[in-house]
Amino acid sequence: MTADRTPAVHTVLGPVPPERLGTTNSHDHLFLRSALLPGQELDDPAAAEDELRAFAALGGGAVVQWTPYGLGRRLDDLVELAETTGLHLVAATGLHQAAHYDDPDALRRLDLAALFTAELRDRAGLIKVAGGYHGLDAHARWTMTAAAEAHHATGAPIGVHHELGTGAQDVLELLCDRLGVPPHRVVLGHLNRFPDLGLHRELAASGAYLAFDGPSRANHATDHRLLECLHALADAGHAHRLLLGGDTTTAAARGNPGMPYLLHRLRPRLGPELAALVLTDNPAAAFAW
Incomplete structure (x- = not known):
């Protein structure tokens, strides 16, 4: 980020002042196509609009969509949905694990840092x-190295998928200790799938953001200890490092419970002060650059 530019959240319709983001779903997918999820594609703009309108009806203001390059992001549809619903939509660049792509070998021919940087400027x-799972393979190290380079060129935050919530320490060692990304520019995802409260406190103390983002994942321990973890971290003084998202990844999971669940069921159980931080203040800080 250049010194003369005021930090903003970069949405598909352009930069937005952080204070205008509003109540935010910090990790979800409106569109997604993965080689690991055949027949479960999220590719219906009308269904995505219904989901967004249901979220907005409960006071939702923004959705951060983590679908990266090559997995059916449908950027033009995201633009149209932002225009028709009035919600702020943030799109992702980057790459997922190689197994999610139909032709992972083709990815190796890409100049990832240049690609990520160009998309962040678009x-x-x-x-x-x-x-x-509990570590980083060569693909992860390659993509994270490119992500760090794109971050240094733009200031953009880096959101990290952790397989079953594991490997966050390895990620921070690579991105922050070796590649110089400030911890507060890193969002560690899926930590609710590995409810180690001691580890969570250690990660929060690093300065990174911790995303608890799995209410819609029926096949993982998502809701089971989610609120316990959030309240424990808040009690330990880390409320300002917490984010909450839905992470709907399959057509079968859409609406079951879907984005409205974050506000209809989880928000009241956070309490007003913690809810304001986790759903509004923290996303505004985490995603502005």
Whole structure:
């Protein structure tokens, strides 16, 4: 980020002052196509609009969509949905794990840092990368190195998929210790799938943002200890590092419970002060650059 530019959240319709973002779903997918999820594509603009309108009806103001390059983001549809619903939509560049792509070998021919940087200067507002289970493979290290370069060129935040919530320490060692990304520019995703409260406190103390983003994932321990983890981190003084999202990834999961669940069911159980931080103040800080 250049010194003469005021930080903004970069939506598909352009930069927005952070204070205008409003109540935010910090990690979800309106469109997604993965080789690992055949027949479960999220590719219906009308269904996406219904989901967004239901979220907006409960006071939702913004959705951060973590679908990266090559997995059916449908950027033109995101632009149209932002225009028709009035919601702020943030799109991602970046890459997921190689297994999610039909032709992962073709990815190796890309200049990733240049690609990510170009997309951030167009319509993307986030770099999405992914680790593996309890560690980082060569693909993860390659994509994270490119993500760090794109971050240094733009200031954009980096959102990280952690397989079953694991490997966050490895990610911080690579991105922050070795590649110089400030911890507060990193969003560690899926930590609710690995409810180690001691580890969560350690990660929050690093300065990174912790995303608890799985209410719609029926096949993982998502809701089971989610609120316990959030309240424990808040009690330990880390409320300003917490984010909440839905992470709907399949057509079967859309609407079950879907985006409205964040505001209809989870928000009241956070309490007004913590809810304001997790859903409004923290996303405004985490995604502005």
